[in-house]
Amino acid sequence: MNTVGARILAITNQKGGVGKTTTAVNLAASLASLGQRVLLVDMDPQGNATMGSGVDKRDCQQTVYHVLLRQADARSVRKPAGQSGYDLLPANREMAGAEVELVDEPEREYRLKEALAGLSDEYDFVLIDCPPALNLLTVNALAAANAAIIPMQCEYYALEGVSDLVNTVRKVKSRINPGIEIEGLLRSMFDPRNTLAQQVSEQLKRHFGDKVYDTVIPRNVRLAEAPSYGLPALAYDRHSKGTMAYMQLAAEIMARGKPKES
Numbered sequence: 001m002n003t004v005g006a007r008i009l010a011i012t013n014q015k016g017g018v019g020k021t022t023t024a025v026n027l028a029a030s031l032a033s034l035g036q037r038v039l040l041v042d043m044d045p046q047g048n049a050t051m052g053s054g055v056d057k058r059d060c061q062q063t064v065y066h067v068l069l070r071q072a073d074a075r076s077v078r079k080p081a082g083q084s085g086y087d088l089l090p091a092n093r094e095m096a097g098a099e100v101e102l103v104d105e106p107e108r109e110y111r112l113k114e115a116l117a118g119l120s121d122e123y124d125f126v127l128i129d130c131p132p133a134l135n136l137l138t139v140n141a142l143a144a145a146n147a148a149i150i151p152m153q154c155e156y157y158a159l160e161g162v163s164d165l166v167n168t169v170r171k172v173k174s175r176i177n178p179g180i181e182i183e184g185l186l187r188s189m190f191d192p193r194n195t196l197a198q199q200v201s202e203q204l205k206r207h208f209g210d211k212v213y214d215t216v217i218p219r220n221v222r223l224a225e226a227p228s229y230g231l232p233a234l235a236y237d238r239h240s241k242g243t244m245a246y247m248q249l250a251a252e253i254m255a256r257g258k259p260k261e262s
Helices: 020-033 048-052 064-068 095-102 108-117 136-144 158-175 195-211 221-229 241-257
Strands: 007-011 038-042 087-089 125-129 147-152 181-190 212-218
Touching: 007 020, 007 136, 020 038, 020 048, 020 125, 020 147, 020 181, 020 221, 020 241, 038 048, 048 221, 064 095, 064 108, 095 136, 108 136, 136 158, 147 158, 158 181, 158 195, 181 195, 181 241, 195 212, 212 241, 221 241
Parallel strands: 007 125, 007 147, 038 087, 038 125, 147 181, 181 212
Antiparallel strands: none
């Protein structure tokens, strides 16, 4: 797809429980099923994207932690994500120590960017699952990324949270990574029967226009069950509404990335 290296997308939201890791894992699997070469980077010490990709975080001798501290090369740390067709840079609890250990290190915000530079040509997409906080790990992800995907629930405090996150991306753009943009806002865990969800969805579209993806990810039992089997929804139940929504999102993201015709 890409002659100039991967599109690097940070999947981020300072709020937890908004479908961030679900999006990272299922978007990776969906893009891979559409023939894209995909690397998923787990930057969250909880290691949920690692487990959800069928890799046991407890068995990982080396993780992104070792890559950030320059103790290992990203190429030697990556693993295949089971039968899902993408590669993974895993994480586990050790990642929590990276923040403390990097505090006094030079170029600490650019460690992930540096690590991915040597791999970029091998992939069409690199997806980074960020922790649910604005910390040094998230800043590393935003420094490395071309763009940010913001999954969010359409609930009362959502707009305020998204505004904070947009401001954060602007600060990163002005100080650390001038190339970063907001790729899109993703309405996740959406229940169309909920009047408030519909109202917030309309507000989002008014505020952010075409930055809001057309694709909406529904609340879906299969999406919730799949991680306990170490599988993306595509491998767990390919016909579920959640699976189909992430396939649609993958197609939408690929279409957005195509060069515009002059």
